[in-house]
Amino acid sequence: MSFLEVTGLVKRFGQVDVLKDVNVELEEGGFLVLVGPSGCGKTTLLNVIAGLIDADEGELRIAGRRVNELPPSKRDIAMVFQSYALYPNMTVRQNIAFGLEMRGVPKPERDSAVGDAAETLQISHLLDRKPSALSGGQRQRVAMGRALVRNPLVFLFDEPLSNLDAKLRVEMRTEIKRLHHRTGVTMVYVTHDQVEAMTLATKIAVMERGVIQQIGTPADIYERPANLFVAQFMGSPSMNLFDCEVVISNGDKVLQLTGAPSGVRVGVKNSPDADKLQSGDKLLLGIRPEAIVHRQTRAQGGQSITSFEVQVDVVEPTGPDMYVLFRVGGREITARVGAGSRVAEGEVSTFGLDAERAVIFEPRTEKALQLQAVSVIKRSEVA
Amino acid sequence: MTSAPLRSYGADRGISRVTKGFTAWLPRVLLAPSFALVLLFVYGFILFTLYLSMTNSKMLPVYELTGFDAYVRLFSHPTWRKALINLALFASLYISISVLFGLSLAILIDQRIRAEGLLRPIYLYPMALSFIVTGTAWKWFLNPGFGLERTIHQMGWQSFHFDWLINSDMAIYTVVIAGVWQVVGFVMAMFLAGLRGIDNEIFRAAQVDGASPLRLYTRIIIPMLRPVAFSVVIVLAHMAIKSYDLVIALTGGGPGDATELPSTFMYSYTFTRNQMAVGSASAIVMLVAIAVIIIPYLRSELKETER
Amino acid sequence: MSAIVTCKPVVSRISASRVGIYAILLGTAAVFLLPLFVMVVTSLKSLSEIQNGNMLALPTNPSVAAWFSAWGSACIGLTCSGLRSYFLNSVFMVVPAVVIGIGIGSLNGYILSKWRFPGDQWVFGLMLFGCFIPYQVVIIPMAEFLGLLHLAGTTQGLVLVHVVYGIGFNTLFFRNYLKTFPDELVRAAQVDGASFYQIFRRIILPSCGPMIVVTMIFQFTNIWNDFLFGAAFASGRGAPITVALNNLVNSSTGVKEYNVHMAAALIAATPTLIVYVLAGRHFVRGLMSGAVKG
Numbered sequence: 001m002s003f004l005e006v007t008g009l010v011k012r013f014g015q016v017d018v019l020k021d022v023n024v025e026l027e028e029g030g031f032l033v034l035v036g037p038s039g040c041g042k043t044t045l046l047n048v049i050a051g052l053i054d055a056d057e058g059e060l061r062i063a064g065r066r067v068n069e070l071p072p073s074k075r076d077i078a079m080v081f082q083s084y085a086l087y088p089n090m091t092v093r094q095n096i097a098f099g100l101e102m103r104g105v106p107k108p109e110r111d112s113a114v115g116d117a118a119e120t121l122q123i124s125h126l127l128d129r130k131p132s133a134l135s136g137g138q139r140q141r142v143a144m145g146r147a148l149v150r151n152p153l154v155f156l157f158d159e160p161l162s163n164l165d166a167k168l169r170v171e172m173r174t175e176i177k178r179l180h181h182r183t184g185v186t187m188v189y190v191t192h193d194q195v196e197a198m199t200l201a202t203k204i205a206v207m208e209r210g211v212i213q214q215i216g217t218p219a220d221i222y223e224r225p226a227n228l229f230v231a232q233f234m235g236s237p238s239m240n241l242f243d244c245e246v247v248i249s250n251g252d253k254v255l256q257l258t259g260a261p262s263g264v265r266v267g268v269k270n271s272p273d274a275d276k277l278q279s280g281d282k283l284l285l286g287i288r289p290e291a292i293v294h295r296q297t298r299a300q301g302g303q304s305i306t307s308f309e310v311q312v313d314v315v316e317p318t319g320p321d322m323y324v325l326f327r328v329g330g331r332e333i334t335a336r337v338g339a340g341s342r343v344a345e346g347e348v349s350t351f352g353l354d355a356e357r358a359v360i361f362e363p364r365t366e367k368a369l370q371l372q373a374v375s376v377i378k379r380s381e382v383a
Numbered sequence: 384m385t386s387a388p389l390r391s392y393g394a395d396r397g398i399s400r401v402t403k404g405f406t407a408w409l410p411r412v413l414l415a416p417s418f419a420l421v422l423l424f425v426y427g428f429i430l431f432t433l434y435l436s437m438t439n440s441k442m443l444p445v446y447e448l449t450g451f452d453a454y455v456r457l458f459s460h461p462t463w464r465k466a467l468i469n470l471a472l473f474a475s476l477y478i479s480i481s482v483l484f485g486l487s488l489a490i491l492i493d494q495r496i497r498a499e500g501l502l503r504p505i506y507l508y509p510m511a512l513s514f515i516v517t518g519t520a521w522k523w524f525l526n527p528g529f530g531l532e533r534t535i536h537q538m539g540w541q542s543f544h545f546d547w548l549i550n551s552d553m554a555i556y557t558v559v560i561a562g563v564w565q566v567v568g569f570v571m572a573m574f575l576a577g578l579r580g581i582d583n584e585i586f587r588a589a590q591v592d593g594a595s596p597l598r599l600y601t602r603i604i605i606p607m608l609r610p611v612a613f614s615v616v617i618v619l620a621h622m623a624i625k626s627y628d629l630v631i632a633l634t635g636g637g638p639g640d641a642t643e644l645p646s647t648f649m650y651s652y653t654f655t656r657n658q659m660a661v662g663s664a665s666a667i668v669m670l671v672a673i674a675v676i677i678i679p680y681l682r683s684e685l686k687e688t689e690r
Numbered sequence: 691m692s693a694i695v696t697c698k699p700v701v702s703r704i705s706a707s708r709v710g711i712y713a714i715l716l717g718t719a720a721v722f723l724l725p726l727f728v729m730v731v732t733s734l735k736s737l738s739e740i741q742n743g744n745m746l747a748l749p750t751n752p753s754v755a756a757w758f759s760a761w762g763s764a765c766i767g768l769t770c771s772g773l774r775s776y777f778l779n780s781v782f783m784v785v786p787a788v789v790i791g792i793g794i795g796s797l798n799g800y801i802l803s804k805w806r807f808p809g810d811q812w813v814f815g816l817m818l819f820g821c822f823i824p825y826q827v828v829i830i831p832m833a834e835f836l837g838l839l840h841l842a843g844t845t846q847g848l849v850l851v852h853v854v855y856g857i858g859f860n861t862l863f864f865r866n867y868l869k870t871f872p873d874e875l876v877r878a879a880q881v882d883g884a885s886f887y888q889i890f891r892r893i894i895l896p897s898c899g900p901m902i903v904v905t906m907i908f909q910f911t912n913i914w915n916d917f918l919f920g921a922a923f924a925s926g927r928g929a930p931i932t933v934a935l936n937n938l939v940n941s942s943t944g945v946k947e948y949n950v951h952m953a954a955a956l957i958a959a960t961p962t963l964i965v966y967v968l969a970g971r972h973f974v975r976g977l978m979s980g981a982v983k984g
Binding site for chain 2: 802828932967
């Protein structure tokens with residue numbers, strides 16, 4: 001049985017459904033990340049789990065117990081807020097101890113709990129300072145300390161890193177991951193940053209406008225997105241999309257890439273959805289930038305490479321990699337190649353598509369099809 | 384304009400040099416008249432009054448200096464002492480009740496009350512009225528013969544007695560009541576603005592921490608309102624010291640000297656009793672009292688805006 | 691969608707009965723309105739009704755006779771021609787004072803917020819302190835001064851007084867407001883070759899709209915409601931309405947015509963009340979910018 005269960009949750013504000021039939025489960029010790037573009041759904045869901053907002057419909061269970069009617073302080077949860085929400089008139093020590101004080105924990109126990117939490121987060125030397133005398137990163141640690149000291153069943157994070165600068169964000173992200181390993185507490189984390197989601201989560205729920213688009217492990221979400229939204233939201237730069245059309249070639253169903261240099265085709269292995277394909281169907285082929293390789297290097301993971309020649313528009317070196325942009329069929333495609341690749345703007349280069357890593361979408365429903373793409377080996381390459 | 388960049392560089396430099404010199408002193412020139420007026424009518428006049436307070440002027444100004452005589456006479460005058468006691472009593476009650484009341488109203492309204500648009504103007508309208516109007520209304524309201532006392536009698540409670548207005552011991556409290564009524568809306572507005580400036584997340588964190596509403600407000604929110612409270616107290620203290628219209632309209636300073644305040648003392652002793660030197664001295668004392676409160680406040684405010 | 695819905699909704703702070711909260715607030719509001727209610731009601735009653743009846747009761751035969759009396763025939767001092775001329779005195783005092791005051795304040799505010807020169811903090815500080823002084827400390831010399839200029843007892847004298855003592859507040863309001871006005875716009879205009887005056891008239895002043903309204907309301911209310919200066923410098927024919935009202939109410943001999951008193955008070959209060967009802971929000975802003983930090 002799952003540790004955190006959200007079933008059929010609906011939340012309305014006035015006429016608008018902010019959460020529409022949300023179902024999520026999380027095992028004990030898991031790290032769930034609610035990720036999606038800026039909007040109301042994820043934060044509202046977190047607030048409902050916390051008990052700060054009541055759900056209109058649906059059920060919420062923590063450790064098997066129904067908590068819909070319980071106030072936040074009785075749910076055994078702790079929360080870390082985006083702007084830390086430290087009480088400005090209290091010292092760090094008092095801030096961390098406040099929740100315990102409200103529960104009537106006697107002073108000696110409070111002090112030792114605070115001391116332990118402070119040590120775990122390495123803020124023992126800050127205990128007598130006021131929040132205004134702390135840096136952003138320190139404040140965030142204090143906020144985590146305040147949550148940690150309650151020994152919660154579930155740790156809730158509401159975009160805790162958004163107010164930090166880029167470098168600090170990476171550091172704190174690692175801190176949070178370490179905290180998770182060390183304490184093993186179940187965590188629910190809200191962010192709009194998909195990198196945070198990928199690095200921290202054991203389970204990701206991608207949300208858009210109050211609806212969960214997909215739930216899965218980071219690998220699932222990244223490699224097998226359920227729809228166009230998830231495919232393009234996760235991963236930076238976004239997944240490339242090629243227009244293609246189903247044609248019959250030698251009795252096999254093949255996807256002909258529209259506008260691509262002649263001959264670029266991708267085959268489809270036999271699978272239920274493959275049988276439903278008709279000649280002339282228009283589909284979208286999704287391939288991530290790193291799955292497009294520069295033909296002078298070896299491909300990763302096998303020989304399923306379909307190659308073509310194309311003129312390069314822009315080359316963007318990033319240090320460790322190079323992004324190469326070119327156009328196919330009216331769409332701008334980004335390939336991620338090694339830093340040392342010999343590609344120049346304006347010149348024609350050869351690129352290959354690692355078809356096994358492609359995801360195929362139905363343009364109207366925007367859903368991913370259950371199809372496995374394979375490379376169509378050109379006769380000239382055989383033997 | 385398009386040919387401007389083509390004009391010789393030297394000519395441009397010439398223009399800017401003239402402009403620079405011009406605009407360097409033009410602002411000061413334009414500001415000077417106002418500044419001069421302030422220097423004369425505020426500081427010059429204060430010095431004049433100070434001078435008079437060290438003379439023996441009675442009905443008309445006399446310019447022969449007599450030292451601190453007037454101050455000695457002032458502070459040995461029983462009416463002045465009563466005025467000071469009244470002021471201390473009035474100010475402390477006025478400030479504390481207004482702050483308590485205003486803060487409570489602000490906290491209540493901050494609970495996402497829908498009628499706020501209706502309620503706020505009602506609490507604030509007394510400040511739009513002249514003290515004379517206000518005093519007239521309250522004088523009538525508190526009138527033992529026709530006002531509240533009679534109404535309560537007619538409602539059945541015959542033994543209700545409310546003659547504070549003409550009672551020497553209690554009259555000052557009527558001034559407090561009317562004064563608080565006048566100013567509570569303003570105090571509420573200030574605290575409400577302060578409350579609205581508090582990040583919503585603090586409330587959420589406190590809720591997660593399990594703080595009851597009482598603890599939430601006493602331990603967290605109200606301490607955060609300290610800067611606002613400070614401003615409010617300063618403004619109220621300042622208003623209390625300057626209170627004149629309200630007292631004149633409500634009690635005229637009476638009965639006897641029961642509601643005499645420094646402001647009323649100054650006026651009557653200067654213009655009615657022809658004791659100009661003593662009156663001037665009392666005015667200077669009022670000024671010093673205000674300065675002691677306001678100057679540190681202004682300095683801290685100005686320093687903050689510099690940062 | 692997100693325009694209507696707040697993403698981080700305000701969570702209700704006190705879970706206690708909202709009924710209780712509304713009760714307290716509405717009850718307090720009722721108490722606040724009581725004096726005004728009593729004034730209106732009393733002004734519409736006949737004297738006998740007032741003397742015998744309950745002050746909270748509605749008038750049985752509402753009549754505006756008292757109002758007409760207050761306006762045109764009530765005895766103030768020795769003359770018995772009502773408040774009318776004093777009302778006009780106030781109008782002729784307030785309007786010029788406010789207009790001139792705003793002109794001065796906006797110019798000063800512009801200078802002090804956009805131009806630095808040695809001693810500018812001191813200049814501002816001295817002007818600012820002038821707002822807070824007890825006026826008792828200047829009325830003696832001012833009385834002498836007005837006497838010298840033969841302005842004693844006149845409305846023009848009061849205009850001068852209110853303009854001079856309004857310099858501080860007006861400057862404060864505009865300076866604080868213009869502090870948030872982007873400096874770059876002024877610099878850009880300078881680069882474009884605009885003169886000091888042109889910048890003021892064509893860039894600064896037009897964007898001061900809201901502040902002009904706030905200042906106008908604040909000053910109008912303060913000057914209309916002033917009593918001390920009026921009583922000290924113009925207690926006779928040239929008195930403003932507040933002084934006339936006080937004379938009417940406090941020194942009437944014989945039978946006290948309470949209904950006339952109330953009507954008179956309401957007449958005196960009407961302009962500021964109307965301004966308040968129409969533009970109360972700006973009034974509050976004015977109050978608060980006067981009190982809150984710069």
